[in-house]
Amino acid sequence: MPETTSDADLLAQTAIAVREAGALLRERFGDVVRYRTREELMDALAANDDAALDVLRPRLTELRPNARLVEDELAGGALPSGEWWVLDPAEGNVNHLHALPEWAVTATLVRDNQPVLTAVHLPLTGETYTARVGAGAHLDGRPLHVSPTTDLGLSLVATSQARPDEDEDVVRRVGASVTAMLFDALVVRTSVPATLHLLNLAAGRIDAFWQFAGARADLLPGALLVTEAGGRISDAEGRPWTPQSESFLAAAPGVHTEAVTTLSR
Secondary structure (H helix, E strand, C coil), X not given: CCCCCCHHHHHHHHHHHHHHHHHHHHHCCCCCCCCCCHHHHHHHHHHHHHHHHHHHHHHHHHHCCCXXXXXXXXXXXXXXXXXXXXXXXXXXXXXXXXXXXXXXXXXXXXXCCEEEEEEEEECCCCEEEEEECCCEEEECCEECCCCCCCCHHHCEEEECCCCCCCCXXXXXXXXXXXXXXXXXXXXXXXXXXXXXXXXXXXXXXXXXXXXXXXCHHHHHHHHHHHHHCCCEEECCCCCCCCCCCCEEEEECHHHHHHHHHHHCC
16 A cells, blocks of 8 residues: 555554454454463463464555554553554453453554554454544444543543553552542442553543553553543643653543542542
8 A cells, every 4th residue: 555545544454454363363262371380471472462463564564664563562652753553463462361351453553653543453342443633533433432421429430550560669559549549439440451441431431541651552542542532641640641651541521630630649
């Protein structure tokens, strides 16, 4: 596909690519994958990643030959200038291994450090969430809108664990934030992966999501979906969020300020 192809057409083709990768991962889904050591766990995770990447890599390279690929879903920080595909070939991979349904395939095109389009496919439900800058967020073509709620005390909120080996300060901050939200919000959900919470936020099913630390592949797809669905994103202190930020908050506009206050205590 030539570089002059519109972003709208590029997004449509990206959605096809994540569906193809998702179909392959669905074939691999079933019984719990047993492992006895960290090495066996990492091998099983890598096998899923590699299987999906074998589909995604050639499809996306054909779509955008000059765009580079970021395949390390745990990487963070700013990218060099130009176009990059930020991929999480098996978002929620550990859930896939444990025969749990919360996993997805994501591909996000970042242009000069700004996400411009994203496609997220949930193979077990067949749903595909897409967003493009200035064009809104959609679920299988239907527009998405964040919740109209204005009261954190009536809100369903969620958080996620960025990685299992966070340092002690981050772990303690996560615990304190959950405690604070248990006092101020209606219900607190805690699970991985982050992307699925952010899909629910963009669809108006939950009202806020936060996470400490994190990676580009965790947060960029959902950040674009939430923004295009009318939500607000920032860090936990209410400052503009970038991939270099140490925290992330996405919320319906009516509860964003309250959520910042709670997380800042």
